[in-house]
Amino acid sequence: MAASVLQRCLGAVKVIHKCGTYSFIDRRCLLSAAYTDTKLWEEREKDHQNLSLMAALMDRIYDRNFPVSSLTISRFVDNISSREEVDQAEYYLYKFRHSPNCWYLRDWTVHSWVRQCLRYGARDKALHTLKNKVQYGMFPDDFTFNLLIDSFIKNEDFKGACSVVEEVMLQESFNLLTTQILSMYALSSYLATKPELSVSEQRTLGAALLICGLKQDNSTGLSAQLLGCALLGKVEMAAGIHAVFRGMPLMWTPGYLGRALAIMERVAATPGDSKLSKDAVDYLEGLLQDLSSALDSKSSSGEDELGGEEEGKKEEDEDDQAEREKLPLYASRFKELSGQLQSGGKVDPSPLQVLVSSLVQQGLASAEGPDMEQYQRKVGEWEAERQQLIRREKEMRERAEEERQARQAAKAAAQ
Amino acid sequence: MVKKKRIRLIAEMARKIRAYRELKNRPRESEKYALDYDTMTRPHTRKTLPVLAWQDVRRESRLFSLLSGLRMFGVGHLFTRKSWLTEHPEAPSYWQVTKVKVDYTAENMDHGRAWGVLTYKGKQESEPKEMDKVMYHDWRLVPKHEEEQFKLYNPVPEPPIRYVSYPPLLRAMLLAQRQKDELGSAAEEPTLPLKRDVLLSKEYFRSQEKKRERQEGTAV
Numbered sequence: 327m328a329a330s331v332l333q334r335c336l337g338a339v340k341v342i343h344k345c346g347t348y349s350f351i352d353r354r355c356l357l358s359a360a361y362t363d364t365k366l367w368e369e370r371e372k373d374h375q376n377l378s379l380m381a382a383l384m385d386r387i388y389d390r391n392f393p394v395s396s397l398t399i400s401r402f403v404d405n406i407s408s409r410e411e412v413d414q415a416e417y418y419l420y421k422f423r424h425s426p427n428c429w430y431l432r433d434w435t436v437h438s439w440v441r442q443c444l445r446y447g448a449r450d451k452a453l454h455t456l457k458n459k460v461q462y463g464m465f466p467d468d469f470t471f472n473l474l475i476d477s478f479i480k481n482e483d484f485k486g487a488c489s490v491v492e493e494v495m496l497q498e499s500f501n502l503l504t505t506q507i508l509s510m511y512a513l514s515s516y517l518a519t520k521p522e523l524s525v526s527e528q529r530t531l532g533a534a535l536l537i538c539g540l541k542q543d544n545s546t547g548l549s550a551q552l553l554g555c556a557l558l559g560k561v562e563m564a565a566g567i568h569a570v571f572r573g574m575p576l577m578w579t580p581g582y583l584g585r586a587l588a589i590m591e592r593v594a595a596t597p598g599d600s601k602l603s604k605d606a607v608d609y610l611e612g613l614l615q616d617l618s619s620a621l622d623s624k625s626s627s628g629e630d631e632l633g634g635e636e637e638g639k640k641e642e643d644e645d646d647q648a649e650r651e652k653l654p655l656y657a658s659r660f661k662e663l664s665g666q667l668q669s670g671g672k673v674d675p676s677p678l679q680v681l682v683s684s685l686v687q688q689g690l691a692s693a694e695g696p697d698m699e700q701y702q703r704k705v706g707e708w709e710a711e712r713q714q715l716i717r718r719e720k721e722m723r724e725r726a727e728e729e730r731q732a733r734q735a736a737k738a739a740a741q
Numbered sequence: 742m743v744k745k746k747r748i749r750l751i752a753e754m755a756r757k758i759r760a761y762r763e764l765k766n767r768p769r770e771s772e773k774y775a776l777d778y779d780t781m782t783r784p785h786t787r788k789t790l791p792v793l794a795w796q797d798v799r800r801e802s803r804l805f806s807l808l809s810g811l812r813m814f815g816v817g818h819l820f821t822r823k824s825w826l827t828e829h830p831e832a833p834s835y836w837q838v839t840k841v842k843v844d845y846t847a848e849n850m851d852h853g854r855a856w857g858v859l860t861y862k863g864k865q866e867s868e869p870k871e872m873d874k875v876m877y878h879d880w881r882l883v884p885k886h887e888e889e890q891f892k893l894y895n896p897v898p899e900p901p902i903r904y905v906s907y908p909p910l911l912r913a914m915l916l917a918q919r920q921k922d923e924l925g926s927a928a929e930e931p932t933l934p935l936k937r938d939v940l941l942s943k944e945y946f947r948s949q950e951k952k953r954e955r956q957e958g959t960a961v
């Protein structure tokens with residue numbers, strides 16, 4: 327309460343004051359209150375419409391097989407005022423996506439949908455539409471993703487936050503520093519709870535860690551890359567390279583464990599300050615041991631079952647078999663590389679979460695400033711576009727009216 | 742002298758209505774290219790896919806299955822085909838998407854038409870063309886962090902075109918023709934290039950067909 331009053335006094339964007347208020351805010355939420363403030367969004371010109379009228383209008387248009395304009399759906403989403411209306415809006419978003427105008431779903435509609443969902447406590451609904459982005463056309467921009475991840479982190483729902491990070495990874499939109507920091511925080515917190523990971527979860531977490539880590543050039547990033555490659559290598563050994571990259575923005579060349587070892591080699595070779603987190607290295611070690619022991623036990627017990635299983639084995643790719651054969655090579659190379667890292671002092675004993683928290687403290691507050699300026703600019707552009715659409719719609723209506731009048735007059739004159 | 746042809750107005754009208762109805766009820770891409778994954782047949786034509794493609798159909802995805810999950814339907818991203826990767830792995834070939842027209846009747850926005858700029862074996866074309874074989878289960882997205890490395894290519898310089906002399910009888914005929922045209926025998930020896938300049942290519946025939954269609958008009 328006091329914080330929000332403070333925000334109103336301070337005004338929209340003043341980075342220096344932000345650092346001061348950051349310490350007053352609860353440590354749990356990462357983004358400052360100014361970032362998640364809805365004031366700028368509420369200040370837009372309101373376009374009050376009756377929702378039931380709009381719903382009836384849209385139903386009529388769909389029945390007559392005409393396309394619904396993006397302005398109509400954006401008005402509908404803007405005027406949501408209760409939880410039930412959120413469900414109705416979801417239905418109309420689905421219908422809009424499956425109409426000829428699906429390309430024209432505006433960025434501000436998606437942003438306002440996410441804001442409304444968060445306002446009316448429909449976070450799981452927002453997550454549901456995001457997960458089925460193909461059906462709902464939900465492709466938020468970076469700012470909106472940040473808001474969503476932050477609200478999940480605030481509620482300590484790290485699994486949900488990781489699902490959102492997975493969506494960010496699928497869009498490959500780790501461009502802003504804030505997004506990178508938030509997703510690393512979510513991923514590391516989720517991994518710190520030591521959950522039981524299924525194969526698909528391992529795949530998505532590994533890919534998210536890898537792609538997010540590639541953007542950062544420090545120890546956190548490198549450790550994330552290492553952990554990601556290790557997870558992907560595990561999936562590759564278990565299910566083959568096709569199971570790894572199908573539907574993901576990942577490279578299809580086999581050998582993710584080899585890539586993990588290449589990262590270790592690079593860190594050991596470069597003289598800079600970059601280190602690798604100890605639990606990432608330990609995870610890779612444990613993984614290699616598990617895989618080698620599994621392979622040994624399979625080869626010793628599998629000789630008598632060869633006859634029946636031969637047909638099943640023939641379908642395995644030659645690439646996957648070549649990978650499995652490289653496993654002892656990987657194990658030996660890992661031993662020598664970890665020895666090099668230890669001797670070079672490149673292994674950081676703190677877990678990944680601690681590294682990420684230090685990153686948060688250093689970087690997040692300063693990274694928020696340019697984000698907010700860009701957001702202000704974007705809101706201005708969206709407003710201009712919206713006003714232009716409203717004007718165009720009014721002009722078209724007037725023109726249709728005039729034509730109708732002209733036609734009626736002509737008919738009356740002809741009679 | 743010739744009997745005057747009777748103008749059959751109703752038949753004309755019927756023909757126009759039939760053409761309009763055919764246009765309205767034409768099968769969409771989602772119906773044409775729908776596939777039953779258990780029996781590997783297309784329900785629209787009831788034809789089975791070739792057996793060698795079955796493994797690919799199970800493992801890879803269609804272009805629009807990848808495009809539907811991307812922002813703005815993947816405009817600006819690079820897409821390769823697995824068959825290109827196996828055919829010529831050293832020379833990168835990819836499509837960069839510029840325009841997409843999705844078939845909105847598909848449930849997962851899984852079908853449609855796409856246009857883009859092709860780079861085949863390292864040589865980039867100048868104009869966007871319509872992408873063919875969009876419905877093949879063969880496509881792969883090139884991740885953004887790998888784009889630069891994927892596009893790297895050092896083209897091997899092509900050896901210069903060699904020329905060969907004509908067979909003797911033909912050469913004699915050519916020289917005789919030249920003498921008749923009074924160019925004189927001071928002109929150089931006629932030679933045959935060993936690499937064919939393909940005049941009658943697929944593009945040429947397609948453009949001829951389009952020109953013919955434009956003149957005649959489509960069947961009413």
